[in-house]
Amino acid sequence: MIAHVAWRLSRRAAVNLWRAPLPSLVSVLTIALALFLGMSFAIGLAFARSLLVSWGAQASITLYLDPATTDDQARALLARVLESEPDADAVYVDRAQALRRLRVDLGDLAGALDGLAQNPLPPTIEVTPRGSPEPAVVRVIAAQLQRLPQVAQVDYGREWLDKLTALGRSLRGFGLGSLIAVLGAALLVVANTIRLAVYARRDEIEIMKLVGATDGYVRMPFLLEGALQGLLGAGLALGSLAAADRWFLPRVQQAFVFASGVAAPQILLSHALLLLGIGALVGLFGSWLAVARFLRT
Amino acid sequence: MIAHVAWRLSRRAAVNLWRAPLPSLVSVLTIALALFLGMSFAIGLAFARSLLVSWGAQASITLYLDPATTDDQARALLARVLESEPDADAVYVDRAQALRRLRVDLGDLAGALDGLAQNPLPPTIEVTPRGSPEPAVVRVIAAQLQRLPQVAQVDYGREWLDKLTALGRSLRGFGLGSLIAVLGAALLVVANTIRLAVYARRDEIEIMKLVGATDGYVRMPFLLEGALQGLLGAGLALGSLAAADRWFLPRVQQAFVFASGVAAPQILLSHALLLLGIGALVGLFGSWLAVARFLRT
Amino acid sequence: MIQLFHVSKCYPGDAPVLDDVTLRIEKGEFVWLTGPSGAGKSTLLKLLFCADQPTSGQILVGGRNVGRLTQAGVPFLRRNIGVVFQDFKLLENRTVVENVGYALEVLGASDSEIRERALRRLEQVGLKHKATSLPLRLSGGEQQRVAIARALVNEPTILLADEPTGNLDPGLTDSILQLLFDANARGTTVVVATHDRGLLSRYHKRTIALDKGKVTSDA
């Protein structure tokens, strides 16, 4: 009984979609847009945050050594650094290397260095903490290294690290806030669109009731269609995300070279299932509300 | 004649809105959401870019002086710096000041400095270019200052500056691309929603035609209603933006302290008028397409 | 079977549509309901299957007080009442046979039973060949006959027909009325609202005349 009613209703939902595709189409599109926006917003947010974390982590600590330091002294110092900071990598950059690097960095402007009588750059030791240490941890390490002999100055991009920390905090608050606001507005639009689609079929609901259908029996096909529309909408959103991932992101990839090291945002199966579930629920619930509105009159 | 027809049609549009508010309501909401999203996306983009520019501009250049430099030598150097870089401000920070600053920056962690036998920090001169120089310009200035005597090392956050430059470039490409994609999708949804609203009134169109109305006369009230809906939608979007500006942004303001110096995004009258115009056009054009679809049959 | 006690129906700002109507229709009766346009015939029928509530008065249908039915009870009342609506009320996006079958579908009948019984009724009203058409593709008279087939398909205990032959030619009118008489002979209580004096004089049955919401004659 239940099974054959379910089968009959599914058949009807398909037939309705076929005979009057517009209302369903609009619901599907609206749900798809809402989910697509929500999803890419969430992905973008997650990506931005992991980018910030990775930048924070990349924050290497540069020990500027006294210009008078000899290579041997420097190497001994390097050994001490590696010993005292087991969670960090460290390399020694001598003065000549530093100058070569600067030339490369300057590119066309390297000529500005030609007038130098002597190499003004001090030797440095570059310390890179492993893992993704918090900015606070980086600060402590820097303070400890500061105490070592021959270390003239420790630089760890304090100013930038602070900015990143603040940016990360604001992304959390602002991003989540606006995600919720946008999703709320999108849901409102979805609910009203489904209501409009049901409104276009209000005569049908009236007639069904007059012929003796219970509220539940009238509602059923709408719920089924709503869930189907939600699934299709979520599928469309997923498809668009996948397409964007495949065709659009690679094109802006070169602009993202600086983000190398951060895993590109990935759509996992669990995310996809979650999205499909949300879509179906939204369609179902939206239809429920819409039909309830017209059942009452 | 034209005037009284226009008056009659406006009256009808108002009456229709009153007697069957749902289709209009849905169109208005959808248009509002689309415009709100597009607008906040664009504003966010503009804000992010001006933030990046300002960060780039804030990039100060730090000259680490030879630890042996005397205060007098340092002051003489400061004068030379100010002379050779007329477009920059510069201050001298002596070793004691540098240590005090570090203590403040470290906060709770300041104890790490207590074990120091002597102040390990070198004196510095901090140079801040005025205006918003491009990263490339900052590099040239840094290279020039490098040549001055007693300057052990010049630091201008090269790494970070590069990242910001790349981020700015990617924001331009990626942001604009996704703005266009999202606006396109939103327009598709808006057009279809209007079509659904017209679909709910297809009988009306049929009857009007059967009673001798020309296509133009049938279309007219729909166009007028569409334009009205577009205007209302744009108004709603503007209202939401203003509300977000007034109630939401201040709450995340503390998270944005790092952005001080960047003008908060402002909705100008010209923007508002543009948005209203776009809204009206979208409503008008969407209705045109929708009605054309049902006039043909 | 059907009883009305002092039933009135008013819409605000208008003269009452039904005005203190008291009636009793026995089980198995066949009744003509007549009266000029706007007399309140359709409104009276609507009250019987709970499509509207009286402003005052009590209505008993099959022994139950219609005014006291719960929201959930209404569909079950309606399943025992076949209605031919004056404006047909066919589902636009369902074929003729699906429309007729819908009255059985809500009862939970099996697909094959629905189809078989719907087609039999369609044959009786002469529309078997239109079974798979959509209602909008039918002539006025054909739509009316679909509505009649739907009202009869589940052998209701009460049949309310509002102007069921307004769009039918005399030959069809007689054959449709024969269907109503047959149902009546099988025990169904039948109430037919009509303007057609020809019918009233050709088929002598109890005739209730309404005018401006009042019962003016009952014989």
Place this chain on the structure above:
Amino acid sequence: MIQLFHVSKCYPGDAPVLDDVTLRIEKGEFVWLTGPSGAGKSTLLKLLFCADQPTSGQILVGGRNVGRLTQAGVPFLRRNIGVVFQDFKLLENRTVVENVGYALEVLGASDSEIRERALRRLEQVGLKHKATSLPLRLSGGEQQRVAIARALVNEPTILLADEPTGNLDPGLTDSILQLLFDANARGTTVVVATHDRGLLSRYHKRTIALDKGKVTSDA
């Protein structure tokens, strides 16, 4: 005024709805169009006001070949033709007086003229008191009379009425028919599709009988 030459209308997969119909109706004539349900009466009327195109054959209305009308010409043809639709086709979201006035509105009449003429017609069909009601609040017969008032309101040169009295009681039927006769006397060509044999025998006029899409008698 109206001429049909070998007009046929087929819907794919069905027997032809109209089958080689040739007819001539003179200016100022009054014609009954009759035939059983599904004979093709409504379809024939539809062809005359260009709501549908014949599969083959030519139709002249007021000297113009309807098949050759441009998209823009159709509304102008329709403004000279008043139509009472079998299913009324009233605008749901407009009041009765607005519905009647719409036929004048499309002609560009002034508001006051529209209102005055619409109210006069409503008075003639006995519905002035319902002028500000919405059509869904009217009884079947009242809706039908609104449709008749709308068809008459702009004094059309041709009046096509499809079953205009199917929902009216005999008294109203006579008064409505009198309106049609009056219009006819003022020069309007009138074609009325009806099943009502009573009318045909009471008012002797030219009667065209259709059956299964063919003209079976014309007298």
